[in-house]
Amino acid sequence: MKLSRVILILCCLALLGGCASSSPRMADVRAFAAQSPHLGAYHELTERYRTTYQREQPFLSPAADLRERQLDQQRQASSADFAKLQTGVQAYMQALGRLAGDKQYDLEDQVKSMSAGIKAWPDSGIDERHVNAYAGLARLVARALTRPAQDSAVQELLRDGHQAMAELLGAMRTLLRLYDKSSDNEQKIVLGMLETEIPFVDTRRDRLLLALSRSLQHDKQAEYHLTGVRNTQAQQNLAAIEQAHRALFNQIPQQ
């Protein structure tokens, strides 16, 4: 009877050990949080989306300009909301990072200052061996005290934030795709105007106009190409953040 109880307790301990080892490693959580600066590209592209009208305006006919100005008002009003999506995601990721932070809970500094404090007394009869033993002990105590609190706080944050994060990241992904499509149309309005007007330029009389138009055409092509690349990168980074977040969530023991 006694023996079976002991075995039962050992099994429980083994299970608990299994749970503990399946919780996300702090290094993984920090690696996830370190991706938060990538969200800056979303902010930048939202800002570019907001200022579409400024770039299109010189290339629009009066009728098209009138229509675009109405669209611009709506775009201005919505872009503020679009930009806000990022704020919550970023705050959440940074909080996770600080909570799982190396520096914050690495007590190496304390341990070192403790050792240094002891070494400062050469006549105390305490030698290097004792100092090291103290330091080792302090390290163990520090780990035992902070680890469980840190682990459970990180897990709680991951569990509670999962749904909201999934929704916001999904919305940001959709918006990036729509910015890209909208930018495509902007590009074709700007470059299309140049492309359809350049054939009518008198190549002898208006040489200056032709040179300037072609130069502008070249610059604009490069600008839109870069914007497209930037958007693709932003979408890839966002997908990586979504994936890392899912992976972390799947690592925590489900209640």
Place this chain on the structure above:
Amino acid sequence: MADQHDIEALADSLSASADALHAHLMRALRKPAPDGAPAMSQGTAQALFENEVLLRQRANSLYLDSARLAAAGLGGAQQQLLELARRAEDAIARIDRVKDMIDLTAELLSLGAAVATGKPDHLAAPLEKLKHHLAALPAPG
């Protein structure tokens, strides 16, 4: 109410029509008349391009509608994340107090070492440090 994907798909097809119109326009412009000028008059080219711009503006207006639908109703999720971030800060504060405890232990140990030397003048510095540290600790809440 139409869903975000339907609106986006509609905008996609408008953009595609504009692309087709543009390809047509450019083909005509590149086919010069015998005198070297484009086969199409400038007025016609401008009128056609104006239609292309109109199509693209309609498409972009729909993309905006679609974006607004995608971002709508997320205020709750937004608030929840900000609230969680604040709670995490609280947790960090709690864990920091454990760290304070380690600091205190270290100071006590060096005080102990000072006592062990049997030299009272060595006591003053660690004692002062400890006093300051205790005074700086937040009141237990």
